[in-house]
Amino acid sequence: MVLHHQAFFLMRYAGGHGCSWIQGNSIHVHQNPISSKNWRRGSVDSAFPSAPAEVASVQNFFEYICAGPLIGKMGLTSDTIAESIDKWILYGSLLSRLFQLNDMHLTDPQKKRFYHYYIPVFLWCENQISKHASQFKDGEDIPPLVIGFSAPQGCGKTTLVSALAHLFDVTGRKSATISIDDFYLTAEDQGKLREANPGNSLLELRGNAGSHDLPFSVETLTSLCKMTKEGMKMKLPRYDKSAYSGKGDRADPSAWPVVEGPLTLEIVNKNLEAYYDAWDKFVDAWAVIKIQDPSCVYQWRLQAEIAMREAGKPGMTDEEIEDFVSRYLPAYKAYLPVLYTEGPKGSTPENLLVIEIDEGRNPILEN
Numbered sequence: 001m002v003l004h005h006q007a008f009f010l011m012r013y014a015g016g017h018g019c020s021w022i023q024g025n026s027i028h029v030h031q032n033p034i035s036s037k038n039w040r041r042g043s044v045d046s047a048f049p050s051a052p053a054e055v056a057s058v059q060n061f062f063e064y065i066c067a068g069p070l071i072g073k074m075g076l077t078s079d080t081i082a083e084s085i086d087k088w089i090l091y092g093s094l095l096s097r098l099f100q101l102n103d104m105h106l107t108d109p110q111k112k113r114f115y116h117y118y119i120p121v122f123l124w125c126e127n128q129i130s131k132h133a134s135q136f137k138d139g140e141d142i143p144p145l146v147i148g149f150s151a152p153q154g155c156g157k158t159t160l161v162s163a164l165a166h167l168f169d170v171t172g173r174k175s176a177t178i179s180i181d182d183f184y185l186t187a188e189d190q191g192k193l194r195e196a197n198p199g200n201s202l203l204e205l206r207g208n209a210g211s212h213d214l215p216f217s218v219e220t221l222t223s224l225c226k227m228t229k230e231g232m233k234m235k236l237p238r239y240d241k242s243a244y245s246g247k248g249d250r251a252d253p254s255a256w257p258v259v260e261g262p263l264t265l266e267i268v269n270k271n272l273e274a275y276y277d278a279w280d281k282f283v284d285a286w287a288v289i290k291i292q293d294p295s296c297v298y299q300w301r302l303q304a305e306i307a308m309r310e311a312g313k314p315g316m317t318d319e320e321i322e323d324f325v326s327r328y329l330p331a332y333k334a335y336l337p338v339l340y341t342e343g344p345k346g347s348t349p350e351n352l353l354v355i356e357i358d359e360g361r362n363p364i365l366e367n
Contacts (some may be wrong), residue, residue, distance in 0.1 A: 058085075068116035069365045070355060091119045091167060098166045112362045117355070120161040121287060124188050125164060128285045129173075129264060141228040144176075144281050145262040146221075146282050150344060151289030152332055153325075154300025156361040161267050161290075168265060175265040176224055180279075182237045183217040187249035206248055207328055221282045224266055226261075232261035242308055246316035285351040286344045290366070294332040296359050298325045 065071070065079050065088055082090070096103035106114070114215050125147060132145040161177050168175045184206045185193060193206050193211065197203045203210055216237070223234055235256040245248035268283065291297075301324070305315040316324060343352050356366045 033183075035219070048090060061089075064111070065115050068120060068365045070120040070124075070353075071117065073353060074120060074127075076120075076123075087123075088115065088119060091122065094167060095119070095163055098163065109360060109362060117363045118160060118167075119353070121160065121353070122164050122167050124287070125168075125265065126353065132284060142262075143225055143228055144266045146266045146268060146286050147285045147287060148268045148279070148283040149287050149289065150339065150346065150350075152291055152297050152336070154292055154297050154304055155289055155357060157289065162347055164267065167202065173264040174260065174262065175267065176227070176236060176259040177267045178220070178224070178236050180212065180217065180268070181241075182239045182250075183214070183220075184239050184248060184250065185213055185214045186213055187244055187247065189213070190247075202327055202330075205324060205327060207324070208331060214233055217279070221266075221268070221279070224263065225282065227259070227261035227263040229261050235257055235259075235355075242313035244317060245314050246305065246320065280344070280346045283344070283346070285353075286347045287337065288343065288354045289354060290340050290354055290356040291336075292356070292358070294329055294336065297328065297332070298322060298359075301325050301360075 037099045039246075062078075062085060065081055065085075071081070092114050093103050095101075095118060096106070101110060128147060129145050133142055136142045149157055149161065151242065165175050165177050184190070189204060190211060194204050202208045205211075220237065224231075225237075227234065235253060235258050237253075238251040238256050239248060240251040240255075243251075266282075268279070298321070302318065302321050305321055308315040340354070343349075343354075354366070355363050358364050
């Protein structure tokens with residue numbers, strides 16, 4: 001399962017939803033149709049420039065992968081990458097199909113996003129799944145692995161998680177993704193919170209600690225962690241940020257997606273460190289997306305709102321976005337330094353991946 005704003009991924013080895021193989025220099029993929037409901041095109045379009053990049057030779061492609069900023073952190077070597085080069089080619093092709101791109105004419109930012117970011121993180125998740133599964137005996141029910149993704153708003157978590165969920169799906173493993181945003185109070189309850197705290201700008205709108213239905217989130221995560229058998233189903237809540245002119249409201253349950261067991265992975269995306277005490281017990285591994293300057297959040301949020309408006313959905317004005325983001329910044333400045341130096345509460349080095357990104361949302365070597 002994936003939790004956004006921090007995200008969790010639950011995954012369990014399961015039967016084939018699709019298959020792929022390499023034959024000569026060709027890549028053949030058989031997979032289920034990709035639903036447009038599972039990813040948000042606007043976030044991709046707003047992040048990727050359009051100038052095509054020159055297609056490199058296989059040797060240059062191999063060297064390009066090896067130069068990625070996450071390779072060393074993951075313990076990969078040139079030998080291990082060479083042994084799995086077919087996987088890298090296949091996964092790049094699958095991501096290109098997902099985002100409706102030509103894998104032979106990717107732009108430089110698109111190449112970085114796929115081969116220096118999404119695919120390395122996917123391989124890290126696979127390794128976490130293998131370690132998780134090895135703790136159980138044959139025949140035992142294996143609970144979903146929960147991976148938390150911690151990052152500020154607007155930095156590309158939703159797109160990253162969509163890419164990971166797609167790769168898990170087409171490689172035959174079931175996953176569920178969920179965001180802490182999905183547990184915002186309903187518009188009605190947020191109004192009651194605002195009325196009960198007059199003059200408190202931090203609680204006037206959604207976003208900060210106190211504006212989430214925490215018991216509902218714990219109940220949902222508890223149920224997801226029990227999704228270990230075939231035939232088990234449950235609905236995952238979703239939040240509609242476009243409702244009430246961008247103020248937001250919980251989506252009607254009829255629009256909530258249904259997940260089926262057994263789950264291999266759960267991805268949780270959340271960004272509120274004040275909620276760790278309630279959520280920590282669910283998380284088995286953490287991926288922390290590190291930013292250099294919290295002020296980038298404003299531009300990223302603006303891009304997301306513009307994409308939403310271009311898609312025909314109501315959104316906040318530029319002035320409302322500036323006001324909305326300003327309510328987050330004090331919390332970011334307070335907890336991010338501690339998060340980056342100490343990691344999430346309860347995390348261990350072997351189950352933690354820190355990914356520093358630049359203003360373009362691409363991974364870079366940590367300073």
